[in-house]
Amino acid sequence: MADTARINAVVSDIVEGIRAAMFKHNVTYDEYQIAQSFLLDAFAKKDIPLLLTTFFNTTIVKIEGKMMGGSKPSLEGPYFIEDSPLIPQDGELAAREQDQGRMKALLRGRVTDLDGKPLAGATINIWHSTPDGRYSGFHDGIAPHYHRGRIITDADGRYSVRTIMPTPYQIPSDGPTGALLTAMGRHTWRPAHFHYKITALGMHTHISQAYFEGGDYVDDDCCEDVCAEHVVAEKTDDGVRIVEVDFVIPEAVTQALAA
Ligand SMILES: [Fe+2]
Numbered sequence: 001m002a003d004t005a006r007i008n009a010v011v012s013d014i015v016e017g018i019r020a021a022m023f024k025h026n027v028t029y030d031e032y033q034i035a036q037s038f039l040l041d042a043f044a045k046k047d048i049p050l051l052l053t054t055f056f057n058t059t060i061v062k063i064e065g066k067m068m069g070g071s072k073p074s075l076e077g078p079y080f081i082e083d084s085p086l087i088p089q090d091g092e093l094a095a096r097e098q099d100q101g102r103m104k105a106l107l108r109g110r111v112t113d114l115d116g117k118p119l120a121g122a123t124i125n126i127w128h129s130t131p132d133g134r135y136s137g138f139h140d141g142i143a144p145h146y147h148r149g150r151i152i153t154d155a156d157g158r159y160s161v162r163t164i165m166p167t168p169y170q171i172p173s174d175g176p177t178g179a180l181l182t183a184m185g186r187h188t189w190r191p192a193h194f195h196y197k198i199t200a201l202g203m204h205t206h207i208s209q210a211y212f213e214g215g216d217y218v219d220d221d222c223c224e225d226v227c228a229e230h231v232v233a234e235k236t237d238d239g240v241r242i243v244e245v246d247f248v249i250p251e252a253v254t255q256a257l258a259a
Helices: 002-026 028-044 047-066 176-183
Strands: 104-113 124-129 148-152 159-163 196-198 206-212 240-244 245-249
Touching: 028 047, 028 176, 047 176, 104 196, 124 159, 148 159, 148 206, 206 240, 206 245
Parallel strands: 104 240, 104 245
Antiparallel strands: 104 159, 124 148, 124 196, 196 206
């Protein structure tokens, strides 16, 4: 059932925020009409999800992280696929022939609950871009088993899997959202990253990304998702980039978000 008081409070504050920005910048009627045309164009070209993801998904993620506790979450992005290949501990994500020469990465860490108890049997989905910034199952006809997989944590909550290093890539830049970012003097690049999605029985689904210290666009992500906790310090072992990330996962208590 709709919570009229909450809807009124949230929408009224959003409207007030927009009005305050309009007053602050003395927005003209011409600009108001341009904004209206922009929104109609974004809707017609099905660009609204990208527009919202670019500007507001990270905000929702921050709110969720604040309410739930545990490790800070990230936005999921549009390139997750269910039922990706099951990878054994210390296994390796499939890479295309032409990607074999890329720098290797070892992703490892531990999954625990808020009390530090290991979460055995948790499923960690890991996915990332190709070295040319594309995603399997979505771009260029790349078969969906490449550069993605699921790994099950061991009795101590640990995971370990090898893959290749991803690269920075551009979000779709030829639509209204890209045009808006360009008009704002901003770019459409995301820093290189790994995606994680962790599920465990009775636990909140945790979604995260790992970025790389010193990487391009780490300090200037077009989606503004990067936070210090998600930037992995530069560390290599015998030419392999070590990406050590632990996850602290809260229980799935939906009421917490309504408190
Ligand atoms: Fe991504």
